[in-house]
Amino acid sequence: MAVLRASGGGDGQEGGGGEEGKPASCSAHEGGDVRRRAGFTPYKTGPFDESKDPVEDTVSGAASTLAILEAQPTPMSNPKKAPVFLLAVLVVSSALAQDVKESDVSPATRRYREYRLQTTEPSFGLRKVKALMKGIKPDQEDNARLASTAYNRLTTAERFTFCMIHPEAMSQNCDGMPWVVDEDRKIFAYPPSPSDAVWSDRQLSFLHDHRSEVVRLLRTTIRSQSRVGGNLKQAIIEIRAVELIPDLIAAYNRDRKDQDILSTLMVLMKEGKDKPFSASATYRKLYGPDASYQAFVIANPANQKLTVDRATAFYRSRMKR
Secondary structure, X not given: OOOOOOOOOOOOOOOOOOOOOOOOOOOOOOOOOOOOOOOOOOXXXXXXXXXXXXXXXXXXXXXXXXXXXXXXXXXXXXXXXXXXXXXXHHHHHHHHOOOOOXXXXXXXXXXXXXXXXXXXXXXXXXXXXXXXXXXXXOOOOOOOOOOHXXXXXXXXXXXXXXXXXXXXXXXXXXXXXXXXXXXXXXXXXXXXXXXXXXOOHHHHXXXXXXXXXXXXXXXXXXXXXXXXXXXXXXXXXXXXXXXXXXXXXHHHHOOOOOHXXXXXXXXXXXXXXXXXXHOOHHHHHHHOOOOOOOOEEEOOXXXXXXXXXXXXXXXXXXHOO
């Protein structure tokens, strides 16, 4: 089955969050439920670099203005300046709300978008699984479920491959993934889902019921293919596979291109309720009460190293238990 493109990503710099109350896209994750990602709100914050003061961060346009505004006294602390402050916020909000078209982004961003939405195919029984997929007929709601008799005959490894390349259910809450200016230079709060399809209940049950074996198969696939596709990231997040943090870091360090690996590391820390990360400014920017699903930090060397160091410390603390 062809992988359909949808979800994830967005931009607080040029505004790609969609209309208020309307989902801008569909992703595999938030609140631990891969199947039913509801809507998310437009950006409320600009790019952030925890390694330095937001005012000194090198950003441009509306986001730069917003970063400076966030560093100034609030209207409550300086009532006389409230009208000017609110006018500036309105101007920035208007700039953030503008849609970004494909023609507005660079070729590098378009290439990176395609890269982000790629999947990684496990090798276990791959030919057999693909042959079975050819015989699947979608129902009226576009759910593409393999017949129970055929599904039950699959080995654990084959069922893993089937889950990774053929989510059986079709999400009804997905809009197209909005274009993002300089997407390749951002670390988003969540990695995108590579497909409109989502795992069915029996597929989710399989991933959780066979967690140890799934972790082993994920590790083998990552190491053999030197790639962590969007489907593997979603599986890692779904089962909270903290054991795979060293494998994720090793894959990232090969070329430091896949910033969604860093997003995956941060989601694992968030879901694992890591106290040092939960107390950080990065956490507040990406997952705090005023953050949007598509919030991001700048993918500069300082933030990249900080994320890897935090994830390494989190992994070591969990493995001691």
